[in-house]
Amino acid sequence: MFQLHSSTDSRLFHLLVLLFLLLMAASSKATESLDIRVGNFYPNYYKNSEKQWEGLDVEMAVALVERAGFTPNVVEIPWSRALIMARQGQVDVLVNVNITEERSEYLHWIGPERYTQMSLVVTRENAALPISSLDDLVAQCQSLGLKFGIQPDVAYGDEFAERLRSDDVFKACAEELVGPQNDDKVLLGRLLGYFDEPLDILAERRRNPDYGLVVHPFTVIKEPVFFGVSKASVTADELKRLLVAYQSLVADGSLEAIDRKWAF
Structure with a gap:
């Protein structure tokens, strides 16, 4: 590298x-x-x-x-x-x-x-959700009645930013998150998941294999x-x-x- x-x-x-x-x-x-x-x-x-x-x-x-x-x-x-x-x-x-x-x-x-990279973090139960595009993400959010979390002033790629700017349906599926409550909201079923660098989730699972969050294969930017x-x-x-x-x-x-x- x-x-x-x-x-x-x-x-x-x-x-x-x-x-x-x-x-x-x-x-x-x-x-x-x-x-x-x-x-x-x-x-x-x-x-x-x-x-x-x-x-x-x-x-x-x-x-x-x-x-x-x-x-x-x-x-x-x-x-x-x-x-x-x-x-x-x-x-x-x-x-x-x-x-x-x-x-x-x-x-x-x-x-x-x-x-x-910025990947989707979800519960273990949702690790296999069929999400491979932003359209799939919206479909799952609407089907499950849950939003996905994003952080302020964090770059998720040009396509993601354009959808937030111009697509009201996509924007309605997003919730801005601040602070350590992100994990709790997902674990308690209040969010479908959130986008973040996977390092902390992988580190937590290394310390505790039973940890409830995993990194979904869907990545918006690398x-x-x-x-x-x-x-x-x-x-x-x-x-x-x-x-x-x-x-x-x-x-x-x-x-x-x-x-x-x-x-x-």
């Missing part, structure tokens, strides 16, 4: 290391910190028993910021608010971000960080996600250091190793 062409690995890696060291030596801000936005969403971001932040996206962001010579400052911020704060320069680095035209107005992109760096708070020199750090992490396999560690 993150590997470079084998014929150029060695030379490119040494060139990146040299460039990185030169940038570090030229910078007077090597001890400054950058704020990294996280949520509370296992296994992407969570606090361990010692109240320290861990998780797939936490490790990747911390690795990037530290490799660039900054001190990472991990801050828990709700997603919608974090986008506003990044626009205003109140938070420096967002993790696990889809590229959109609007976000590109206020974010620089570094990556890809990794690849992600694409790379990126580090988003605030244009309002991060200078050109700081951005350059982050870009070189990213290339270094790719070249030595660090990002790939973190990704494998959290694969379920």
